[in-house]
Every structure is written in C-alpha cells, then in structure tokens.
Amino acid sequence: MNMPKPVDLPDNVPAPSAEQQKILERIAQQRERIHARSAAYRQVVALREENQAIDPDAPLPVRLLAFARMHPMAVAAAAAVAMVAGPSRLVRWAGVVMPLVSRLRR
Numbered sequence: 001m002n003m004p005k006p007v008d009l010p011d012n013v014p015a016p017s018a019e020q021q022k023i024l025e026r027i028a029q030q031r032e033r034i035h036a037r038s039a040a041y042r043q044v045v046a047l048r049e050e051n052q053a054i055d056p057d058a059p060l061p062v063r064l065l066a067f068a069r070m071h072p073m074a075v076a077a078a079a080a081v082a083m084v085a086g087p088s089r090l091v092r093w094a095g096v097v098m099p100l101v102s103r104l105r106r
Contacts, residue, residue, distance in 0.1 A: 016024060054066045068075045082090055 054063055054070075056063075058066075085093075
C-alpha cells in the first residue's frame with residue numbers, strides 16, 4: 001500500500017499524536033480506495049457504452065433486441081399501442097405494411 005504523504009500543517013496547528021496519525025492514514029487510504037473504485041466504475045461505464053452500439057450488418061432480430069435493450073420505454077409504448085389496437089387491427093395493418101417493408105429491403 002502507498003503511504004500517504006505527510007500534510008504540511010500551519011504553525012498554529014499542533015502535530016497529530018500517534019493515534020491521530022493512524023486515523024489520518026486510514027482516512028487517506030480509504031480516500032484512495034474510493035477514488036480507485038470510482039475510476040474503475042467510470043471505466044466500466046465507458047466500456048459498456050462502447051459495447052451497446054448496434055452493428056448495422058447484424059441480422060434483424062439481433063438489431064431489434066439491441067434496440068429493445070437501449071429503448072425499453074419505446075418498446076413498452078409500442079406494446080401498449082398494440083394491445084389497445086387489438087389483434088384484428090394489427091393483422092390488417094401488418095397486411096398493408098409488410099409488402100411495403102419487403103419492397104424497401106430489396
């Protein structure tokens with residue numbers, strides 16, 4: 001472990017006793033651990049954000065799952081609209097939209 005560097009005290013502050021110095025060293029070590037932990041957390045968050053990018057060449061189901069993970073509220077809203085619309089309307093709209101989507105994919 002790294003020993004904390006001694007702190008320069010003003011002239012009017014007495015030097016800490018041995019027990020106080022031990023406590024100050026423990027506080028310094030705890031601060032170092034907290035800083036190291038927060039740096040590691042920031043690194044994990046940065047790596048996680050890099051890995052969440054959607055590969056444009058991935059198959060459609062994989063892209064849909066990635067979209068669902070990144071935008072859960074949009075997926076929940078779409079599911080709510082689908083439940084409100086009912087199955088007969090969904091089938092009717094799918095019959096209209098699917099030929100258009102298949103033409104766009106060519």
